[in-house]
Amino acid sequence: MTTRTTPALQAEGVRATLGQTVVLHGIDLALPAGRWSAIVGPNGAGKSTLLRVMAGLLPHEGAVRLFGQSLQRLPGRARAQRLAWLGQGGAGEGSADDLLVYDVAMLGRLPHQRWLAAPSPADHAAVERALRSTQAWDWRERPLGQLSGGERQRVLLARALAVEAEVLLMDEPLANLDPPHQADWMHTVRALVADGRTVVSVLHELSMALAADTVAVMAEGRLLHHGEAADASTHRALEHVFDDRVAIHRVADQWIALPR
Numbered sequence: 001m002t003t004r005t006t007p008a009l010q011a012e013g014v015r016a017t018l019g020q021t022v023v024l025h026g027i028d029l030a031l032p033a034g035r036w037s038a039i040v041g042p043n044g045a046g047k048s049t050l051l052r053v054m055a056g057l058l059p060h061e062g063a064v065r066l067f068g069q070s071l072q073r074l075p076g077r078a079r080a081q082r083l084a085w086l087g088q089g090g091a092g093e094g095s096a097d098d099l100l101v102y103d104v105a106m107l108g109r110l111p112h113q114r115w116l117a118a119p120s121p122a123d124h125a126a127v128e129r130a131l132r133s134t135q136a137w138d139w140r141e142r143p144l145g146q147l148s149g150g151e152r153q154r155v156l157l158a159r160a161l162a163v164e165a166e167v168l169l170m171d172e173p174l175a176n177l178d179p180p181h182q183a184d185w186m187h188t189v190r191a192l193v194a195d196g197r198t199v200v201s202v203l204h205e206l207s208m209a210l211a212a213d214t215v216a217v218m219a220e221g222r223l224l225h226h227g228e229a230a231d232a233s234t235h236r237a238l239e240h241v242f243d244d245r246v247a248i249h250r251v252a253d254q255w256i257a258l259p260r
């Protein structure tokens, strides 16, 4: 049964192996619905792997539940409507380079479209909303391959937004974004959460992660801590996982992480 307190996404005893290497060693993590959660940790901690497992993109042991339902048992189309995915670095997605920006964003509507059917007015409206919200609308007739890294990232974010899913998973969404567009991204996330959506993002920018509602701290394929971004225990876990090379401060009503 789904209740108000049912997590949006839940990993239970998740283990994942890549090649011969066990990369996740039994992760239990419940991500709250209608909130923004950040996943942080050193390079190689397993953050991207965990996110891909929770998106249903990687084989694994253990269970992943979306609002209490087993992700594996959910039909692919229903899953794609409910879970949007923004992967790392669009630069690797070379196969989309010839597509126009508008058509890239329209790919986000595929889970809503009937086989071979033309996009509906609702699809076009969702794509326009998404491209305008990332200020990518003006490039709609340009091929993706002609855009800079940050411009491309904003188009791929628009594609994820166009899904209009309940849950958005984003792996390093700030890659290549300049500071004003990082701030725009945060406002977009806040608007999604205010609308009841759940956002989960892997972030290297610790000060941005501390602007989230909850922070999950990983190291060496394990979850060390998951707590409110404002909690002292979360700050201690963050400082610890980075060998006390960062310190968390309160500046101008925000938590920020500074190197030391």
Ligand SMILES: Nc1ncnc2c1ncn2[C@@H]1O[C@H](COP(=O)(O)OP(=O)(O)OP(=O)(O)O)[C@@H](O)[C@H]1O
Pocket: 018, 019, 020, 021, 023, 041, 042, 043, 044, 045, 046, 047, 048, 049, 050
């Ligand atoms: N195909 C693979 N075969 C073997 N090991 C892999 C493979 N892909 C990733 N790994 C290893 O899995 C571990 C976790 O990788 P992952 O990308 O999940 O880490 P991450 O926390 O997202 O790192 P980063 O902050 O550097 O992006 C790393 O040690 C990585 O070397």
